[in-house]
Amino acid sequence: MLPRTLFNSGHDEFRRMVRRFIDQEIMPHHARWEEQQHIDRQVWNRAGELGLLCMTIPEEYGGMGGDRLYSTVLMEEQSYVGATGPGFAVHSDIVANYIYNFGTQEQKHHWLPKMASGEAVGAVAMTEPGTGSDLQSIKAKAVKEGDDYIISGSKIFITNGYLADIIVVVVKTGNSGSGSKDLSLVLVEAGREGFSKAKPLHKVGMKAQDTCELFFDNVRVPQSNLLGSEEGRGFxxxxxxxxxxxxxxxxxxxxxxxxxxxxxxxxxxxxxxxxxxxxxxxxxxxxxxxxxxxxxxxxxxxxxxxxxxxxxxxxxxxxxxxxxxxxxxxxxxxxxxxxxxxxxxxxxxxxxxxxxxxxxxxxxxxxxxxxxxxxxxxxx
Incomplete structure (x- = not known):
């Protein structure tokens, strides 16, 4: 009907490349991924090689420095053909944004190039059993001990959770009783002692997209993993x-x-x-x-x-x-x-x-x- 005027020739060429990638390297495997309930890990590396990850992140951190229309193109092309397995949007347009917007230079230089290359898969852990959309009622907490945080609690319905290497976790770092002022965002690496992942959840649909529950059993991370200059800014x-x-x-x-x-x-x-x-x-x-x-x-x-x-x-x-x-x-x-x-x-x-x-x-x-x-x- 009405023509779309948002995209320029660069976006159009990018769209053609994305279509080839999805046709050749996503859709032929999607049914198998639905059976195993997650995509193959190497797909992340391949997407990184092609520049399909963290596209809006500046080049100094490994991204392509593009606008969000490049992200839009990838999301649209996946959705046109029902390629719901790859959680690229959560990784590139949510997790990477949290690190880029609120992280220290050290955090950005350490994680963003790995996320852009596909070496590290990102997830964000908000929802908990029993809280749903009410983030101010979460129970996962991070308690200071020396120079570390000790994180305990669980998160559910976490996209990319099963393959995740780095997770932005919403935790309580205060007890003011005001809810929103007690929340902080903390980076947790998947290899930390006490951190574990359940098997992918048995969902009605979107079966190829790995979605799982995460557990934090007194997971110790340095306080330098806090996103932002001070606690209580998470909300x-x-x-x-x-x-x-x-x-x-x-x-x-x-x-x-x-x-x-x-x-x-x-x-x-x-x-x-x-x-x-x-x-x-x-x-x-x-x-x-x-x-x-x-x-x-x-x-x-x-x-x-x-x-x-x-x-x-x-x-x-x-x-x-x-x-x-x-x-x-x-x-x-x-x-x-x-x-x-x-x-x-x-x-x-x-x-x-x-x-x-x-x-x-x-x-x-x-x-x-x-x-x-x-x-x-x-x-x-």
């Missing part, structure tokens, strides 16, 4: 990055909807019922028209938010609205796609069926959509 650090993190979900959601639409259109053009293609029936054409229109609306909203990201002007309210609307959109479009596929829409060898079980999580992670409504309502 404000999280809030500073959350708008972009929620827009990431919106980017993924619209692209998922587009991929589902494309697969459904192709199927209805090819599949014949009562002597004619399914797309020849008015109901099918009207449903496809509705899907196409809603996706176009969602894409324009997301693209406008991306323009604000490039200017540093994206608000929490706009990001919450984008995440809310597009994650709901993805589920609607995918559900219609399943219906138009008929019985085959329920078969996992068809992309639309995989999208059906993969897309539902978008309304939950990054803060549930009920939380998004609450954030938007605060501005009324």
């Amino acid at each position: 404000s650090q999280l809030m500073q990055e959350l708008a972009w993190e929620r827009l990431i979900i919106a980017i993924l959601s619209v692209a998922t909807a587009q991929g589902a639409y494309d697969a459904t259109l192709a199927y209805t053009q090819d599949r014949r019922v009562f002597g004619q293609p399914v797309v020849a029936y008015q109901n099918t054409r009207f449903k496809l028209a509705e899907m196409k229109t809603e996706i176009a609306v969602g894409q324009q909203f997301v693209d406008r938010c991306l323009e604000l990201v490039l200017k540093g002007e994206l608000t929490q309210e706009a990001a919450a609205a984008a995440k809310l609307w597009t994650s709901e959109l993805a589920c609607r479009v995918v559900d219609e796609g399943v219906q138009l596929h008929g019985g085959y829409g329920y078969m996992l060898e068809y992309p639309i069926a995989r999208a059906y079980i993969d897309s539902r999580a978008g309304r939950i992670y990054g803060g549930t959509n009920e939380i998004m409504k609450e954030l938007i309502a605060r501005s009324l």
Whole structure:
């Protein structure tokens, strides 16, 4: 419908390279990764070789120094084809940002080049059993002992957790009772004594993306692993990055909807019922028209938010609205796609069926959509 004007020729060339990488090195293995519940470790190294990791990080720290549209291209191309296994966005656009924005020079020079090359996989550990979206109620704590922190507690639903080498952990470092002022972000290396990972969780969808529970049994790390100049800044650090993190979900959601639409259109053009293609029936054409229109609306909203990201002007309210609307959109479009596929829409060898079980999580992670409504309502 409306042309997209965000991307330049550099982004377009990058998109072609990303498509080749996904077609040749991701999708042929994705079904096997779904069985083992995580991608192969060497894929991270290969992505690093191609410059697909930490793209917005400056060159002095191993990145390419690109804008966030390069990250957007990679996220879109993964979502168009249902490549939900590689957790590149969490690694490059969340974990690396925390280290770059809040880390010391030593932390940045040590970890960011390794993350950009794929030598180190990053994860962020926020959610705990029983806390959900309520970060101020977490129980994991870091207690000072000499020059170290002793970390105890557990985290759940951690993307990249099973293969992670470095984890940004949200912990309590104070007991003021105010919640947000007690939180800090601390780096924990996977090899620390007392740190352990459970097997990948058995999820309904997104089976190739490793998601697991992490345990911290009196894990000792130096106080120099604190992100930021002082304790108690964790909540404000999280809030500073959350708008972009929620827009990431919106980017993924619209692209998922587009991929589902494309697969459904192709199927209805090819599949014949009562002597004619399914797309020849008015109901099918009207449903496809509705899907196409809603996706176009969602894409324009997301693209406008991306323009604000490039200017540093994206608000929490706009990001919450984008995440809310597009994650709901993805589920609607995918559900219609399943219906138009008929019985085959329920078969996992068809992309639309995989999208059906993969897309539902978008309304939950990054803060549930009920939380998004609450954030938007605060501005009324």
